[in-house]
Amino acid sequence: MTDLIWSFSPWLVFLLSxxxxxxxxxxxxxxxxxxxxxxRAATGHRAHMLDVASLCYFATLAVVLAITYPAHIESWSxxxxxxxxxxxTLLIFGSIVVGRPFTQSxxxxxTPPELWRTPEFRDVNRRISGxxxxxxxxxxxxxxxxxxVDARQVLLRVIVPFGALYLAYRYTVNQQxxxxxxxxxxxxxxxxxx
Numbered sequence: 001m002t003d004l005i006w007s008f009s010p011w012l013v014f015l016l017s018x019x020x021x022x023x024x025x026x027x028x029x030x031x032x033x034x035x036x037x038x039x040r041a042a043t044g045h046r047a048h049m050l051d052v053a054s055l056c057y058f059a060t061l062a063v064v065l066a067i068t069y070p071a072h073i074e075s076w077s078x079x080x081x082x083x084x085x086x087x088x089t090l091l092i093f094g095s096i097v098v099g100r101p102f103t104q105s106x107x108x109x110x111t112p113p114e115l116w117r118t119p120e121f122r123d124v125n126r127r128i129s130g131x132x133x134x135x136x137x138x139x140x141x142x143x144x145x146x147x148x149v150d151a152r153q154v155l156l157r158v159i160v161p162f163g164a165l166y167l168a169y170r171y172t173v174n175q176q177x178x179x180x181x182x183x184x185x186x187x188x189x190x191x192x193x194x
Contacts, residue, residue, distance in 0.1 A: 004106050004172070006041070007050035008165075010034035010058065011088060015081050019157065023077035027065075030084075031058035048105045053091055057084070081157060082143035089136040092129055101129035103172070124179060128172050135168035 014030030021029075034054035041047040061083075065076060095102040104125040108116055115121050139161030146156035 003041075003046070003048065003109065004103070006037050007048050007054070007106075010037055010054040011084055014058065014084060015161075018077055018080045023080055026077070026080065027058060027062045031055070031062065034058055046105070046109065049091065049095065049102055050088075053087075057087055079147055081161070082140065082147055085136055085139045085143055085161065089133060089140055092133040092136060096126055096129050096133065101125040103128045103132070124175060128175055131171045132165075132168045135164040138164040 010030050010033035013033040014026050017029045018026035034051070034057075038047060038051045038055050041051045069076065092102055101122075104122070107121070107125055111121060142156045142160035142164075146153055149156075
């Protein structure tokens with residue numbers, strides 16, 4: 001779970017800072033956080049899809065907006081949170097569609113290699129990734145509403161999106177606990193433990 005939280009941290013930094021500071025500063029902070037996360041992942045010899053995607057997203061967004069809309073860059077802040085949420089939603093559902101759920105690379109860190117190709121391992125990761133995708137989709141809808149209305153911004157920009165992500169996090173923790181509980185005692189059956 002620690003690596004997953006690290007992978008999401010540039011996006012969270014960007015989302016929170018876009019509410020507290022200028023859009024340009026939020027982009028810079030998101031990019032800086034993604035550099036730190038990718039450097040951390042590289043030292044551990046395990047960069048995940050989201051680690052690379054965050055760096056590419058923030059760098060590309062900053063360059064595109066600076067070239068195409070430099071005079072209106074602050075007006076983009078109204079849609080910044082929605083845009084980043086949409087990108088994450090597409091990445092997560094895309095990873096499921098291509099048969100490599102994004103949570104799989106995180107799960108491999110705590111699962112023996114002989115279990116990586118089992119249907120159970122793939123199924124659990126598909127479900128967990130799907131729940132994360134649905135959480136981001138709920139946030140997408142909420143943030144689209146927030147961009148089109150002036151009322152209930154705290155509910156639509158904070159409570160619903162972050163609440164949905166918290167529920168996905170809790171689901172992930174519960175799934176991990178269920179998988180561990182279903183495994184036999186490694187002292188009794190050492191070859192069957194996860």
